[in-house]
Amino acid sequence: MSSTQPLRSPQETLKLLYDVSREFNSALDLRTVLQRVLFLTMRNIGAQSGSIIVVDEHGEPIESAIIHGSNILSQTTQQLRITTEQGLAGWVMRNRTAALVKDTSKDPRWLRRPDDAVDRTGPKSAISTPLIAREQLVGVITLVNSTPGKFGRQHLSLVQAIADQAGVAVLNARLYAESKRQARVMGALAETASVINATIKLDEVLQRIAAQTRQALNVQASSLALLDEETGELVFRAVDGGAGSQLVGMRLKVGEGIAGWVARRGQPVIVHHAHGDPRFQPETDRRTGFYTSAIACSPISQDGKIIGVLEALNPQHGRFERDTLMVLNGICNLAGTAISHAQLFVQLQAAHQRYRDLFEDSLSPIIITDMEGRIVEANRQAIETSGFSQDELYRMSIADLHQVDEQHTGERLEALQESARTIIYESVMHLQGGETIPVQVLARRVSIESRPHIQWILRDITERKHIDSLRNDLISMIYHDLRSPLSNIISSLEILRSMLPQNDETIESVVQIAERSTERIQRLTNSLLDVHRLESGKPMLSQEIVGVVPLVDDAIEAVRLSLEAKQQSLEVAIPPDLPALYVDKDMIRRVLINLLDNAVKYTASQGRIRIEARPRDEMVEISVIDTGPGIPSSEQEHIFYKFTRLRSRPGSKGLGLGLTFCRLAVEGHGGRIWVKSQVGVGSRFSITLPSAPPESLLTHSAEVAGN
Numbered sequence: 001m002s003s004t005q006p007l008r009s010p011q012e013t014l015k016l017l018y019d020v021s022r023e024f025n026s027a028l029d030l031r032t033v034l035q036r037v038l039f040l041t042m043r044n045i046g047a048q049s050g051s052i053i054v055v056d057e058h059g060e061p062i063e064s065a066i067i068h069g070s071n072i073l074s075q076t077t078q079q080l081r082i083t084t085e086q087g088l089a090g091w092v093m094r095n096r097t098a099a100l101v102k103d104t105s106k107d108p109r110w111l112r113r114p115d116d117a118v119d120r121t122g123p124k125s126a127i128s129t130p131l132i133a134r135e136q137l138v139g140v141i142t143l144v145n146s147t148p149g150k151f152g153r154q155h156l157s158l159v160q161a162i163a164d165q166a167g168v169a170v171l172n173a174r175l176y177a178e179s180k181r182q183a184r185v186m187g188a189l190a191e192t193a194s195v196i197n198a199t200i201k202l203d204e205v206l207q208r209i210a211a212q213t214r215q216a217l218n219v220q221a222s223s224l225a226l227l228d229e230e231t232g233e234l235v236f237r238a239v240d241g242g243a244g245s246q247l248v249g250m251r252l253k254v255g256e257g258i259a260g261w262v263a264r265r266g267q268p269v270i271v272h273h274a275h276g277d278p279r280f281q282p283e284t285d286r287r288t289g290f291y292t293s294a295i296a297c298s299p300i301s302q303d304g305k306i307i308g309v310l311e312a313l314n315p316q317h318g319r320f321e322r323d324t325l326m327v328l329n330g331i332c333n334l335a336g337t338a339i340s341h342a343q344l345f346v347q348l349q350a351a352h353q354r355y356r357d358l359f360e361d362s363l364s365p366i367i368i369t370d371m372e373g374r375i376v377e378a379n380r381q382a383i384e385t386s387g388f389s390q391d392e393l394y395r396m397s398i399a400d401l402h403q404v405d406e407q408h409t410g411e412r413l414e415a416l417q418e419s420a421r422t423i424i425y426e427s428v429m430h431l432q433g434g435e436t437i438p439v440q441v442l443a444r445r446v447s448i449e450s451r452p453h454i455q456w457i458l459r460d461i462t463e464r465k466h467i468d469s470l471r472n473d474l475i476s477m478i479y480h481d482l483r484s485p486l487s488n489i490i491s492s493l494e495i496l497r498s499m500l501p502q503n504d505e506t507i508e509s510v511v512q513i514a515e516r517s518t519e520r521i522q523r524l525t526n527s528l529l530d531v532h533r534l535e536s537g538k539p540m541l542s543q544e545i546v547g548v549v550p551l552v553d554d555a556i557e558a559v560r561l562s563l564e565a566k567q568q569s570l571e572v573a574i575p576p577d578l579p580a581l582y583v584d585k586d587m588i589r590r591v592l593i594n595l596l597d598n599a600v601k602y603t604a605s606q607g608r609i610r611i612e613a614r615p616r617d618e619m620v621e622i623s624v625i626d627t628g629p630g631i632p633s634s635e636q637e638h639i640f641y642k643f644t645r646l647r648s649r650p651g652s653k654g655l656g657l658g659l660t661f662c663r664l665a666v667e668g669h670g671g672r673i674w675v676k677s678q679v680g681v682g683s684r685f686s687i688t689l690p691s692a693p694p695e696s697l698l699t700h701s702a703e704v705a706g707n
């Protein structure tokens with residue numbers, strides 16, 4: 001058709017419009033619709049070339065077509081973008097008004113490209129009209145004829161009439177394309193989700209995220225960097241395509257480069273020309289040899305905290321598609337959860353490994369059984385000590401390995417099933433060759449893979465048993481071999497004293513030293529025997545009613561010489577109406593001597609010592625107070641157990657027999673012993689002892705003794 005052809009009658013025009021409208025609406029694919037609209041319009045007004053551009057709701061070009069004679073050009077959106085910004089089409093879109101250009105060389109709205117220079121293709125005539133549907137601008141159509149002045153008003157009205165029909169068809173096709181695009185995004189995300197969730201290993205998860213990003217966004221390369229909390233740097237952990245693994249491990253400071261900018265701001269970004277962006281750091285490209293042209297980057301967060309970034313580099317078709325950020329953000333959301341799961345898994349594995357190491361490296365045999373006592377696990381030490389192989393042990397029950405103390409565990413281990421507390425008893429462990437060793441058993445219910453099991457620790461106590469028996473030997477040696485000679489010395493000293501001349505001070509003091517020393521040895525041996533007796537829970541034998549004052553006096557008498565030698569003052573405060581005690585007199589006298597002896601020993605010369613007594617809840621409380629160095633609170637508990645628990649510790653002076661004996665003796669009477677002390681101020685040792693029944697109340701007067 002040419003302009004010389006007469007224009008159509010109104011009927012013909014109506015018919016034409018009806019036909020084109022049917023034609024437009026018979027397709028839904030945007031590109032097909034565009035080509036048809038353009039082709040039909042060109043044919044009907046006699047244009048030689050034309051373009052059609054479709055824009056989204058923000059006016060951004062999303063699809064286009066160019067027809068040159070009979071050539072249909074595709075992938076033209078990028079090329080036409082500039083027309084919408086600076087050319088005639090842009091003017092039409094901005095003003096939503098059609099334009100008729102009779103001579104393109106004379107109209108400033110016509111954008112001249114290099115190939116469109118006046119001297120190459122010459123002046124032309126053009127018509128451009130907006131495509132509008134439901135009051136929305138959906139695009140622009142531009143038609144060109146190479147002869148200036150070819151198009152007139154009538155052409156313009158016809159194009160406008162066709163454009164009115166085309167608008168709706170284009171809008172529908174655009175909406176259809178939009179929904180297809182969204183479906184594609186959802187599909188890509190769903191696929192990404194299933195791929196990255198198919199593993200729990202952190203490195204694999206990261207690698208899969210990178211690979212999925214590259215595939216879903218159709219880019220040359222993708223990379224994932226995680227934030228190192230300690231250094232505050234981004235560390236590249238996974239790369240797909242591009243620089244590949246040589247980028248892995250590289251670090252970027254937060255704030256540095258585009259990734260660093262995204263990590264700091266927490267917002268996604270698309271940079272179409274990386275090397276022209278001031279945030280871009282060409283250094284990484286220089287190091288890897290990869291050329292970054294465009295970047296899309298999005299932050300990965302976990303519980304509202306940024307943990308890393310995901311980057312897509314260099315889209316295969318030159319420019320990022322419109323939905324790039326939507327897809328990238330979607331993948332980042334999935335990545336946040338997948339990474340946190342994988343990290344939790346790593347932590348769990350580490351915890352498991354720590355437990356495993358503790359289990360394997362324990363110096364004691366550890367056995368895990370099910371709730372019926374069947375062995376399901378045994379550590380290295382259990383295998384070594386028992387002599388059984390792992391397979392042999394796994395076929396045994398815990399009762400084959402040691403004598404289960406049913407009194408503690410219950411016949412069917414029910415005590416262990418019912419409570420989670422540790423059950424402790426002594427037993428013997430059966431070794432592979434038929435031998436046995438003494439063990440202390442610690443059994444406890446534990447949960448393994450959320451099912452209840454029992455953990456048995458079988459501590460070898462051969463050594464301790466050996467020491468115990470040595471101690472018992474020593475004690476019976478004292479009992480049998482020292483006690484009677486010692487009593488002999490004491491009675492001989494008594495006889496000797498009666499035979500010696502009176503009033504000879506020298507002889508008197510020598511005899512006194514002999515007497516006190518033997519008394520001291522006797523007290524020690526008696527205490528040692530008492531500790532042995534009391535430890536094995538033997539009952540108190542000889543309790544009698546005894547007044548506090550005579551008992552205290554007796555004790556003071558025993559330490560008087562050392563007290564005087566150190567010129568210490570001793571104050572005694574005992575209320576007159578204090579009830580008498582009901583105790584093993586000799587034993588408690590030794591308790592008091594021990595406390596006083598320590599007070600004198602640890603207090604400096606000329607220091608003060610005080611004894612107090614008072615009734616307390618049906619008992620009598622007696623305290624020995626000194627102005628010695630005091631005892632640090634960390635020590636206060638264990639000084640009463642020093643002898644039984646620690647025996648003699650290397651470097652410590654005393655054996656710790658004294659206070660251990662005091663505790664056992666007082667507890668044997670149903671009383672208590674404790675210390676209150678402040679370093680640098682002094683100590684107050686207190687004991688409570690049973691008081692005698694009321695009718696046997698003895699009266700005492702407060703006394704002040706010694707200096």
Ligand code: ADP
Binds near residue numbers: 630639655657659683
């Ligand atoms: P030993 O004096 O043989 O070590 P004891 O059982 O009498 O044994 O005392 C245990 C420890 O308690 C002592 O070694 C000492 O460190 C501390 N101790 C006991 N009494 C006093 C006291 N009055 N002042 C400071 N320290 C004391």
